[in-house]
Amino acid sequence: MILPAARWREARQSWEMADELGFAHAWTFDHIAWRELAGQRWYSAMPTLAAAAQCTRRIRLGTLVASPNFRHPVPFAKEAVTVSDLADGRFVLGIGAGGSGIDAEVLGGAPWSPAERRDRFSEFVEVVDQLLRLPCSDYAGRFYSARNAWIDPDGGARARIPVVIAGSGPTGIRLAVRHGDGWLTNGVAARRGSVAPAVTPELASEQIGAVRRMCVEEGRDPATLKVFLLNVNRAQAPFSSAAAFADVAGRYAEVGVTDLIVPFPRNEPPYEGDLRVLEKVAADVLPMVAGD
Numbered sequence: 001m002i003l004p005a006a007r008w009r010e011a012r013q014s015w016e017m018a019d020e021l022g023f024a025h026a027w028t029f030d031h032i033a034w035r036e037l038a039g040q041r042w043y044s045a046m047p048t049l050a051a052a053a054q055c056t057r058r059i060r061l062g063t064l065v066a067s068p069n070f071r072h073p074v075p076f077a078k079e080a081v082t083v084s085d086l087a088d089g090r091f092v093l094g095i096g097a098g099g100s101g102i103d104a105e106v107l108g109g110a111p112w113s114p115a116e117r118r119d120r121f122s123e124f125v126e127v128v129d130q131l132l133r134l135p136c137s138d139y140a141g142r143f144y145s146a147r148n149a150w151i152d153p154d155g156g157a158r159a160r161i162p163v164v165i166a167g168s169g170p171t172g173i174r175l176a177v178r179h180g181d182g183w184l185t186n187g188v189a190a191r192r193g194s195v196a197p198a199v200t201p202e203l204a205s206e207q208i209g210a211v212r213r214m215c216v217e218e219g220r221d222p223a224t225l226k227v228f229l230l231n232v233n234r235a236q237a238p239f240s241s242a243a244a245f246a247d248v249a250g251r252y253a254e255v256g257v258t259d260l261i262v263p264f265p266r267n268e269p270p271y272e273g274d275l276r277v278l279e280k281v282a283a284d285v286l287p288m289v290a291g292d
Contacts, residue, residue: 001027001064001230002264003034003271004043011048012055014264017275019056021282025092026052027064027261033102035196036270046079053087060090064230064261065166065184067098068117068124070107073144077131077151084161085153094184095128096166097121118171119143125165129179132160164228173211177218182226182259183211187233196270198233205255212256228259232271238262239273242280249289260289 002014018026030045049061061083066076084091097117098104104111112120123141131137131149135156139146152158164182165175176183185207187199208227215222229252231238238248239262249260265273 001029001232001261003037003266004028004045004048005037005041005266007041008043008048008051011043012051015052015059016055017278018264019059021279022286023059023282024259025060025062025261026056026264027062027092027094028052030063030066030094031103032070032106035101038102046083049091050083050086053083053090056087056090058090060092061087062092062164063094065094065096065164067096067103068120068143069098069103071124073124073127073131073139074146074149074151077128077149080132080161081151081153084158089158092162092164092182093128093132094164094166095125096184097172118169121167122171122175125175125179129163132163164226168207170210170214173214174218176211177214177220177225180225182228184228184230186230196232196234198235199229199231201251201255204229204252204257208256226258227256228261229257230261232263234270237271237273239265239277239281242277242285245277245281246285246289249285253289 002018015026028045028048033042045063052061080091080093100111120143123143127139127141127144127146130139131146131151135150135152137146137149137151162181163179164184165172165180166184167173167175168185168188173183185199185204187197187203189197211225211227212222215225231248238245252260263271265271265275265278
């Protein structure tokens with residue numbers, strides 16, 4: 001997970017390094033502004049990923065995660081298809097409900113109630129899924145509409161963009177089971193959107209159990225849904241050493257995580273770290289834990 005917090009002439013090196021070292025995927029946060037970096041340098045996710053698509057060869061690229069806070073499904077689906085083309089099919093669309101932080105009020109409207117945020121999230125996922133599946137769509141919902149929306153320039157000739165849906169509650173889990181290729185968790189936060197979340201193997205195991213039960217309820221084989229975990233724990237950073245990374249990867253794999261995401265080391269907080277550790281992880285640990 002590479003923060004979009006550096007000018008491209010500097011950021012490009014991080015994306016190229018992640019690709020060259022053999023990591024499976026690289027992501028960036030999709031916010032207008034973010035926590036302690038609000039008011040500091042911060043760039044837009046989709047143009048960043050479009051640029052990353054041009055300087056990488058094999059690594060998958062994704063949003064972590066986009067939300068209805070400031071997105072409308074129609075133009076966003078069009079952007080996703082365009083970035084996927086630039087990445088030659090390596091784009092992964094991560095979607096979440098969004099929090100109650102800066103992004104929730106940036107367009108000038110009143111903050112949504114928890115019930116409205118849940119309902120908007122459900123509709124947003126539903127219409128985005130439809131837009132990505134059909135060359136042209138019409139949709140009339142409570143919050144979002146689409147009319148004669150031509151999204152796919154290839155007329156459905158290419159495979160649908162993979163979708164990863166974040167959410168630890170029943171709504172998010174059900175949406176992932178019904179519409180997603182993967183489900184994502186980053187643990188829990190005391191104040192969503194304003195405080196960094198944290199995760200443990202025990203919490204992840206409990207959440208994954210709920211996902212598997214929902215799969216059974218919805219008639220889906222749990223093995224067909226990938227499990228992504230974003231570990232942004234500040235107290236015990238997974239890149240503190242190669243041994244720490246190996247331990248984290250192993251413990252989460254045991255409880256059912258298929259894809260582990262960790263912050264790319266920065267030379268300043270947040271996620272300050274040593275790039276030499278990243279290189280050692282790639283050389284010594286990644287060959288033992290890397291999957292598909």
